[in-house]
Amino acid sequence: MLNLLSTLVKGANARAVDTATDHFAIDLIKQKIREAEQGLAQAKNTLASLIIRRRREKRSLKQLHARIEDLESRTRKALKDKSKTLAHQAATAIAELENEAVVRKNTLKRLNERTGRMQLSIEKAHRRLVDLRQGATTAIAMDIERKAQKSLNRSIGNTDAFREAESLINRVVNQDDPFEQGEVLDEIDRGLNHDNIKQQLAEAGYGTSGKSNAKDVLARLSKK
Numbered sequence: 001m002l003n004l005l006s007t008l009v010k011g012a013n014a015r016a017v018d019t020a021t022d023h024f025a026i027d028l029i030k031q032k033i034r035e036a037e038q039g040l041a042q043a044k045n046t047l048a049s050l051i052i053r054r055r056r057e058k059r060s061l062k063q064l065h066a067r068i069e070d071l072e073s074r075t076r077k078a079l080k081d082k083s084k085t086l087a088h089q090a091a092t093a094i095a096e097l098e099n100e101a102v103v104r105k106n107t108l109k110r111l112n113e114r115t116g117r118m119q120l121s122i123e124k125a126h127r128r129l130v131d132l133r134q135g136a137t138t139a140i141a142m143d144i145e146r147k148a149q150k151s152l153n154r155s156i157g158n159t160d161a162f163r164e165a166e167s168l169i170n171r172v173v174n175q176d177d178p179f180e181q182g183e184v185l186d187e188i189d190r191g192l193n194h195d196n197i198k199q200q201l202a203e204a205g206y207g208t209s210g211k212s213n214a215k216d217v218l219a220r221l222s223k224k
Contacts, residue, residue: 025139025143026136026139026140026143029132029135029136029139030136032132033129033132033133033136036125036128036129036132037129039125040122040125040126040129043118043121043122043125044122046118047115047118047119047122050111050114050115050118051115053111054108054111054112054115057104057107057108057111058108060104061101061104061105061108064097064100064101064104065101067097068094068097068098068101071090071093071094071097072094074090075087075090075091075094078090
C-alpha cells in the first residue's frame with residue numbers, strides 16, 4: 001500500500017511539474033537563454049585574461065632573449081680579454097636567465113593551448129546561443145498563435161453568444177420599414193374616410209376627382 005501511495009504521489013508530482021513547465025515554458029526559455037548569455041560573457045572574460053597573460057609572457061620571453069644575447073656578447077668579449085672571473089659571473093647570470101626563459105616558454109605553450117581550447121568553446125557556445133535565440137523566437141510566435149487559437153476556440157464554443165447575436169441581427173433586419181408603414185396607415189385612413197371609392201368613381205368618369213392628374217393639367221393649359 002505504501003509503495004502504491006508513493007507511486008501515485010510521484011506520478012501526481014510529475015504531472016504537476018509537466019503542467020507548470022508547459023505553462024511557464026516561454027519564461028523558462030528566456031531565463032535559460034539569459035543564463036547561457038551570462039556563461040558566455042564569463043567565458044569571454046576568461047579568454048580575454050588568457051590573451052593578456054599570453055601577450056605578457058611573449059613580451060617577457062622576448063626581453064629575456066634580448067638580455068641573454070646582450071650578456072653573451074659581453075661575456076665573449078670578457079673571455080677574449082682573459083677576464084675569467086667576470087666571464088664566470090656573467091655565465092651564471094646567463095644560465096639563470098636561460099632557465100627562466102624555459103619556464104616562461106612552457107608557460108606560454110600552456111597559455112596558447114588553453115587560449116585555443118577556450119576560443120573553440122566560445123565559438124561553439126556562441127553558435128548554440130544563436131540557435132537558442134532563433135528557437136526562442138519560433139517558440140514565442142507559436143505560443144502566441146496557440147493562445148490565440150485557444151481563445152478563438154472558446155469563443156466559437158460559446159454557442160449561446162452566437163445564438164443571441166443572430167437573434168438580435170434578425171430582430172433589427174426584420175423590423176418594419178417606417179416609411180412603408182406610414183403609407184399603409186394612410187391607405188387605411190383613406191379607406192375609413194371612403195376616399196378610395198370616391199377616387200375610383202371619379203377615375204371612372206362619375207364626378208370630379210379631388211386630385212389633380214395629367215389630363216386636367218393639359219386641359220387647363222389648352223384653355224390658356
